[in-house]
Amino acid sequence: MISRIDLRGSTSDPRDLLPRAEFDVEDALEKVRPICEDVRHRGVAALIEITERFDGVRLASTRVPQQEITDALTTLDPKVRAALEETIRRVRIVHRAQRRTDHTTQVVPGGTVTERWVPMDRVGLYVPGGLAVYPSSVVMNVVPAQEAGVAGIAVTSPPQKDFAGKVHPAVLAACALLGVTEVYAVGGAQAVAMFAYGTEECAPVNLVTGPGNIYVAAAKRLLKGRIGIDAEAGPTEILVLADDTADAGEVAADLISQAEHDPMAASVLVTDSVALAEAVEAALVEQVARTKHRERVTTALGGRQSAVVLVDDLTQGLAVANAYAAEHLEIQTRDAAAVAARVRNAGAVFVGRYAPVSLGDYAAGSNHVLPTAGCACHSSGLSVQSFLRGIHVVDYSKQALAEVAAHVVTLADAEDLPGHGDAVRARFDWTVPNT
Template sequence: MISRIDLRGSTDDPRALLPRAELDVEAALEKVRPICEDVHHRGVEALIEITERFDGVRLTTTRVPVEELHKALAELDPKVRAALEVSIERARKVHREQRRTDHTTQVVPGGTVTERWVPVERVGLYVPGGRAVYPSSVVMNVVPAQEAGVESLAVTSPPQPDFDGLPHPTILAACALLGVDEVYAVGGAQAVAMFAYGTEECRPVNLVTGPGNIWVAAAKRLLKGRIGIDAEAGPTEIAILADSTADPRHVAADMISQAEHDPLAAAVLVTDSLALADAVEKELEPQVRATKHSERIATALDGRQSGIVLVDDIDQGLKVVDAYAAEHLEIQTADAHAVAARVRNAGAIFIGAWAPVSLGDYAAGSNHVLPTGGCACHSSGLSVQSFLRGIHVVDYSREALAEVAGHVVNLANAEDLPGHGDAIRARFEWEVPGQ
């Protein structure tokens, strides 16, 4: 079912050898470009036509009436509501601690630089709605934005034919729980274009966050610059670094838990134990057969993006998982805390047998919007910082400027930018102190 890659004894760079899903965002760009341009020029009319073409739903308005949000919350299964409330409470507790405070540094007497942290004014939050319903993504996007102090939040999610062209009611209920009343029934690249350009019903935003399919990722790439983006999210992935102490039932179940998202989802086990590799492979077959989305999971596990990687020892295993830079990384080894402390590249790290990725997806308090496709080597997951901008405020007196004026003029001359120097000289009647 799942392929094996034997890196024992190898000194090669593992990046080229590890399994990875192919995601050709560049090729998708040309397909989403006309969609985005159509929304730009025709607004709601274009959104209605595009939505009917791709989602099989004929909208009369793109915005979800507020009463539908309240209705969805009133009809929500009490057990699901309780679970969402716990998820929100824990996410708020973690994200509230991330808020940065302004800080002033006195560089010299009379000269200070203050870093002010200012929230983005308006944010568009994308919540997927394809193969599954993701109210948890509402929580993970909205909570950090609210804790950052964003004043204007809009959520969009694809319309569902089974729910009269509205997003899934559980998504609407999650929005209501969080106090978000601006919600749109628009999905795909057209939703990103709606946020970027604005329409008669939706004001343009400054930043778009949230995972989506390849068309959403391509639209984000296309419109980056007009809007800020969090990331070009690809298929979800899990890597598990495990040794002989790991329980193969847990490892197999955790690989399956991510594989059920998408046929392109990646599940990678890195281990120095051949016995564990054999046991996990043996566990996968009956567990996949017994679960609901067995066909989708089997496709993901059979794909080139998934595999079992054999290494000489945990040291080599650490090099491999750092090279892979997984969205989700589980450490199931002896002394897992010490091993986890040595990891440099991961979207989120889950330590030991009792912290599976599923916990982080819903109720650990951490954020599940994380970098994919190896981007964890340079990018972070969604957090309060994603919605803040640091602004430097420079405040110098005449005396403080005079002290450094000569150095500024000399550097301006070295860069052949005499106008920069003249802006200093003009303030001292063209006689620069220290020159």
């Protein structure tokens, strides 16, 4: 059901040996390019035709009427509403604490540099809607944007054939709970193009965030520069670092929880315990047989992206985990907090048996829009910072400039940019001496 990789005694770079899903964004670029160009030139008409072709839905308009959003909240299961409200409350607590304040540094008397934090003017938030529905992703995208102070927030999600061609009502209800009134029934690469170029119904945005399929990722890559993006999200992934103290049934359940997202989802166990590895493999067989999405889970666990990885000890295990740079990293070991403190690369770290990834997906307060495919070694998950721009405000008096002018001229000459030096000289009645 799941393969094994034995790294015991290996001195090779783990990155060359660890399992990864095949996710060729470059190949998908040529497929999304004509879609994006069509949206650019024909706007809503193109979106309607493309949506009918790919989603089997004929839209009258891409914009979701306000009444549909209101009705979705009215008819929402009270238990789901209570769960969403608690998720919003916790996520808002965490993200409100991430707010930045302007800071002014006096470099010299009369010379200051202020770091000013300015929110994006307008953002487009993508909420996927393929094999599963994700009202939780509405929360994870919208709350940090709101806490950053973004004035214009637009959400888009694919229309659902099973719901009369409308956005899933749970997604609309989450928007209503958050006070989001601008929602579009558009998915895929065409949604990213809509946000990038704008249409008759949707004004263009500065930034697009949120996970999606390979075509969404390809459109983000294609249009990056015209818009900012959070990341090119690939298939979801979990890595569990565990020793012989871990519960095999719980580890197996956590691996399955990620595998049920998508047939390309990655579930990886790294352990120095052969006994645990064998117990987890047995537990997977038992649990997969009774899980709802067993076909999807079986494909994911049996794919090249999933494996049980054997290591010599936890030191090697940590090296493997840091090399893999998982979207979700669980630590199920003795003194899990101390082990977690040694993690360098991960989208989010879950410490101990009572912090499963499922908690972070919904109600830990953390964000679940996280870097995948090893990008956690250089990228972060979605946060308030994602929606802010740092602007340096330089304020120097005449005297403060005069004191450093000679150095500016010297560096300008060293770089063969004399006009830079002349721009300083022009502010004084005397010649700035060469140094």
